[in-house]
Amino acid sequence: MKLLENSATPSARRVAIFLNELGIEVEREDVDIRGAENRSEAFLDKAPNGLIPVLQLDDGTHICESVAICRYFDASTPNDKALFGATPLEQAQVEMWQRIVELQGVVPAFQAFRNLSGFFSDRENCVKAWGEESRERLAQFLPVVDKQLGKTDWVAGDRFSIVDITLWVLCGFLDRLELEVNDSLPNLKRWHEQMSQRPSVQ
Numbered sequence: 001m002k003l004l005e006n007s008a009t010p011s012a013r014r015v016a017i018f019l020n021e022l023g024i025e026v027e028r029e030d031v032d033i034r035g036a037e038n039r040s041e042a043f044l045d046k047a048p049n050g051l052i053p054v055l056q057l058d059d060g061t062h063i064c065e066s067v068a069i070c071r072y073f074d075a076s077t078p079n080d081k082a083l084f085g086a087t088p089l090e091q092a093q094v095e096m097w098q099r100i101v102e103l104q105g106v107v108p109a110f111q112a113f114r115n116l117s118g119f120f121s122d123r124e125n126c127v128k129a130w131g132e133e134s135r136e137r138l139a140q141f142l143p144v145v146d147k148q149l150g151k152t153d154w155v156a157g158d159r160f161s162i163v164d165i166t167l168w169v170l171c172g173f174l175d176r177l178e179l180e181v182n183d184s185l186p187n188l189k190r191w192h193e194q195m196s197q198r199p200s201v202q
């Protein structure tokens with residue numbers, strides 16, 4: 001089994017932190033995304049989304065999408081972490097917040113970065129106005145998680161979950177968009193300090 005990834009990227013980092021939480025070591029192979037290796041026919045045969053990370057199983061099966069990879073490891077590794085929630089209610093709350101943070105935080109962040117920086121202009125049409133709008137939507141989203149973290153220890157409730165990993169990776173991306181977790185977001189700041197102490201993110 002091996003992970004096809006690029007360790008500097010947020011999506012690979014999300015899986016890496018999840019694996020650290022579960023104490024799992026996996027062989028890794030670097031994919032040259034700058035050189036568009038992920039857009040080659042050989043790569044697209046493994047990952048229809050054309051993105052890293054991708055998990056390659058020993059029987060040749062491939063799993064792309066970071067959360068799907070995390071689900072695979074969680075379900076196939078006996079553990080008591082319940083990173084996707086333990087009870088039906090927790091599982092629903094994790095799913096709910098995972099989708100909120102992903103769709104209203106991570107997607108706008110990636111869209112803002114890609115469209116404003118032109119980092120992938122060799123493979124996509126970069127639209128500055130869309131980048132600016134995405135950055136604004138992300139800025140408007142941060143108070144939403146700040147409010148939630150004023151009510152609960154962790155994003156999806158009082159148990160640490162995959163959503164905290166997703167939000168942590170998102171926060172690590174903010175400086176590239178000239179945004180930050182500051183005193184105007186006190187609950188998010190408290191959570192951020194707490195997260196930074198976890199061995200899995202060191």
Ligand SMILES: N[C@@H](CCC(=O)N[C@@H](CS)C(=O)NCC(=O)O)C(=O)O
Nearest residue numbers: 009010011033051052053065066067
């Ligand atoms: N929803 C996907 C997003 C993956 C993604 O955006 N990967 C980026 C790196 S963070 C990538 O492969 N970019 C290369 C490209 O766009 O060509 C996931 O969670 O796995």
